[in-house]
Amino acid sequence: MDFSKKLFSLFICIMAVYIIYQDITQESPHSRKELDEKHSDMISTTMFHVVPVKVQANDTVLSIVEQINPYSQNELNVKRILNDFKLSNPNTDPFSLTPGKIYYFPKYSETLLYNG
Incomplete structure (x- = not known):
């Protein structure tokens, strides 16, 4: 009986080591998805020009981007615009x-706004 307890304990230890090894060496699906999203954001945010604008009272990022990109008012991608603004103005809310x-605002070509 004592031998079976030792064998069972050894089996549990080996399984624990194997599971820990698998967790450390294999990438989880969530972390891969997050990396892909971050990479795609980096690619998309590098494809615009910046325009310096002196902000007036009651101006917002979206209102200024609409002014400098007049052809795209119905097709703006808010998430992308905010990401691009943050990239152009680090440490700015x-x-x-x-x-x-004065802040830097993204100016897009027509095709870039529709694909983000």
Whole structure:
């Protein structure tokens, strides 16, 4: 009986080591998806020009982007615009702009807005 307990304990230890090894060496599906999303965001955000604009009171990122991209007012991709704004203005909250300060806003070609 003592031998079977030792054998069972050894089996449990081997299984635990195997499971830990698998967890460490294999990439989870969630982490791969997150990496793909981050990579696609990096690719999409590099395909625009920036325009410096002095912000007035009550201006928002979206209102200014609509002004400098007039051909696309019905097709704006809000998530992409905010990501591009953050890339162009590091450490700036796109939801609290300071009037009188100059920020860089994305200016897109027509085809880039529809694909993001």
